[in-house]
Amino acid sequence: MSTSSGTPESWISSFCSLLGHEYFAEVSEEFIEDDFNLTGLQNQVAMYKEALEMILDVEPEEDEEDEDEEEDEDEEDVSGDVGDGTTRRERRHHSRVASDLSVIESSAEMLYGLIHQRFICSRAGIQQMAEKYELGHFGVCPRTNCNQARTLPVGLSDIPGEDTVKLFCPSCLDVYVPPNSRFQTVDGAFFGRTFGALFLLTFPEYDLSRSAAEAAASLGRAADEQGMINGMYACNIAPGLGRDKIYEPRIYGFRVSELSRSGPRMQWLRDKPDDMSLLDEARRYHAEHDDDEDSDDDHSRSTRYSRRSTARRRPGGGGARQRQIQRQTQNGSPMAIEANGAESEL
Amino acid sequence: MDDYGTESESDYTSYWRDWFISLRGNEYFCEIDEEYLTDRFNLTGLNTEVQYYQYALDLVTDMFDLDCDDEMRETIEKSARHLYGLVHARYIVTTRGLAKMLEKYKKGDFGKCPRVMCNSHPLLPMGLSDVPNLKPVKLYCARCEDTYNPKSSRHASIDGAYFGTSFHNILFQVYPTLVPAKSVERYVPRVYGFKVHAAAALMRWQDAQRASMRRKLRKMEVESGFKDNEAEELEDDEGEEDEEDEDNDVEIDDDIDEAGEEHPGQLTRYRGAGPVTIAGSGGGASSVPSAFSGDAHMGSVA
Numbered sequence A: 001m002s003t004s005s006g007t008p009e010s011w012i013s014s015f016c017s018l019l020g021h022e023y024f025a026e027v028s029e030e031f032i033e034d035d036f037n038l039t040g041l042q043n044q045v046a047m048y049k050e051a052l053e054m055i056l057d058v059e060p061e062e063d064e065e066d067e068d069e070e071e072d073e074d075e076e077d078v079s080g081d082v083g084d085g086t087t088r089r090e091r092r093h094h095s096r097v098a099s100d101l102s103v104i105e106s107s108a109e110m111l112y113g114l115i116h117q118r119f120i121c122s123r124a125g126i127q128q129m130a131e132k133y134e135l136g137h138f139g140v141c142p143r144t145n146c147n148q149a150r151t152l153p154v155g156l157s158d159i160p161g162e163d164t165v166k167l168f169c170p171s172c173l174d175v176y177v178p179p180n181s182r183f184q185t186v187d188g189a190f191f192g193r194t195f196g197a198l199f200l201l202t203f204p205e206y207d208l209s210r211s212a213a214e215a216a217a218s219l220g221r222a223a224d225e226q227g228m229i230n231g232m233y234a235c236n237i238a239p240g241l242g243r244d245k246i247y248e249p250r251i252y253g254f255r256v257s258e259l260s261r262s263g264p265r266m267q268w269l270r271d272k273p274d275d276m277s278l279l280d281e282a283r284r285y286h287a288e289h290d291d292d293e294d295s296d297d298d299h300s301r302s303t304r305y306s307r308r309s310t311a312r313r314r315p316g317g318g319g320a321r322q323r324q325i326q327r328q329t330q331n332g333s334p335m336a337i338e339a340n341g342a343e344s345e346l
Numbered sequence B: 001m002d003d004y005g006t007e008s009e010s011d012y013t014s015y016w017r018d019w020f021i022s023l024r025g026n027e028y029f030c031e032i033d034e035e036y037l038t039d040r041f042n043l044t045g046l047n048t049e050v051q052y053y054q055y056a057l058d059l060v061t062d063m064f065d066l067d068c069d070d071e072m073r074e075t076i077e078k079s080a081r082h083l084y085g086l087v088h089a090r091y092i093v094t095t096r097g098l099a100k101m102l103e104k105y106k107k108g109d110f111g112k113c114p115r116v117m118c119n120s121h122p123l124l125p126m127g128l129s130d131v132p133n134l135k136p137v138k139l140y141c142a143r144c145e146d147t148y149n150p151k152s153s154r155h156a157s158i159d160g161a162y163f164g165t166s167f168h169n170i171l172f173q174v175y176p177t178l179v180p181a182k183s184v185e186r187y188v189p190r191v192y193g194f195k196v197h198a199a200a201a202l203m204r205w206q207d208a209q210r211a212s213m214r215r216k217l218r219k220m221e222v223e224s225g226f227k228d229n230e231a232e233e234l235e236d237d238e239g240e241e242d243e244e245d246e247d248n249d250v251e252i253d254d255d256i257d258e259a260g261e262e263h264p265g266q267l268t269r270y271r272g273a274g275p276v277t278i279a280g281s282g283g284g285a286s287s288v289p290s291a292f293s294g295d296a297h298m299g300s301v302a
Helices: A011-016 A028-034 A050-054 A062-074 A085-119 A124-133 A179-183 A194-202 A213-217 A283-289 A297-308 A319-330 A340-345 B004-020 B033-037 B053-060 B069-089 B093-109 B168-175 B198-219 B232-261 B262-272 B275-284 B290-299
Strands: A152-154 A164-170 A174-176 B124-128 B138-141 B146-148
Touching: A011 A050, A011 A085, A028 A297, A050 A085, A085 A124, A085 A152, A124 A194, A152 A194, A340 B093, B004 B053, B004 B069, B053 B069, B093 B168
Parallel strands: none
Antiparallel strands: A152 A164, A164 A174, B124 B138, B138 B146
8 A cells, every 4th residue: 555655656556556456447647637527526535635636646745745755654663863843844744644644545545446437437448448358357257167258347336335346257147256355355336337238338349258368369250240139249148158058967977857856946047048039029029019019028028928827827816916016126127136226326 | 285295205104095185275075984995896997097006095095015216106196196086076975975075065165156146155066077187176056056167276176077077966965955045136237227238138038937947846846946036936927917907007006005004014025025925915905806996996086
């Protein structure tokens, strides 16, 4: 946590070179100096102005301050040899700074993290992260069937202090804990929830299934042999999932039956359709329902399902009402997943 | 590994197996019983697999007394490790072996699942092949039922055949109560709070796969083992037909919400637990079919 006084290195680059900060991109000074990019951060960070000055290496009181900081390192407890009056005045001033220094330092780290969250979603920032991705700075997916696909650092929340940084694997669309414990001190909010998915949308032509070493060996990309589905290249939608990429439990070569109590239950999580065009819901919907224009996509899907499950109605007639409850609990989404989006409004 | 030269000199004569499993990087191994090792039946076929089979076996069982040069000893040492690994794969599927590995599993000796949604569930070592020297050891998470690479490179160099492809599955066959509750919780990629279409479409498809699996299991009356959203998902299949009426019901339910206070309570109960409470909330909607009660209500308003 040195302030890099006396060294030519900037605060930002020294911060990014710290152990455990390997995932961070170096936010450009222009980005920080644009006040628009910092909107709302004043309220989130204590000693905002001092922290910002520290990040930008702006000396609040010119060169006197610089001297102080050098002394701080060399002569912390050897105060006796400070002789003349001018230095004494400086030291008195300095003692105030020293007490605040650690507070400012941690504020600066927080502020930098929050700026970083915004920066890596900007054009320059995502470009820088793409370079780090290509160099494999973020590590690889631990899942065996992902075949060392490169990961991206993400947060599970945009609010600092809630969770540490995680690694998002574009190959299996899942998140993992970084292998090294030094990343367990890095706040996930410094990367944010948006970056991972935005990266995939920004660089659709990356070959996601390839590991860093292989990608470096052969730079040619053959992403366009298949068409686009749902706004992405079909071959880039979860390349680590699907048939052959699902672990199949076996005992002495025989598959464990699904009907066994300890049989496979989670294969859906690693599954994907053999024919990706199945996922093109809008196109399929229009192919199937040319006549009635008024019902929406969600509707058509559920009626399709209902045909398969007509026999399984529970007696009692409360079905419609429970569906309504369900609608409320799921916030109208067809996915039974807790809406993570709610917290961004806090 | 580097210090084995010196350590083996002093230790191997007495407790080779003790020393072996205490080596750094050998944390995944459990100690094989003396009786198991000395029963020739258990070692059937291994003599063709292991060089200097007899010497290696002697070394493993602390009977080694051959006077030989260092190079020879090193070769035998290597063979002994290989032999131990191969016997280990057979031993851990026996009753005693399973119990020993279970202890280690409970202590988390094999590490924790890296998948965030698995909440550090303990892992089990496994091989992707039963043939030695093909694939290194992998780790199996019983919660997400997937396999992962070990974090540490010293574990990544262990042969997967020393654990085998069957062990972890047999463990859960023998101890079915240990099968962890499955969770449908998962990561949803988002951009500024919005789901990404391609990923969301895939997840909808996966959810449909899961729902059909659960329907199938229910038909066969097999426990599906999902701890949460049990109710919601089963509801999914059952309530679909009422889709047409839903728009009407929305208003009606809102009205009831304002009038009778029991509704929010039902909602929380419904969120909380399994099918039993559902039946309760179905009853709570009064034994009159909801459409009927709705009509009555509307009538009174008019």
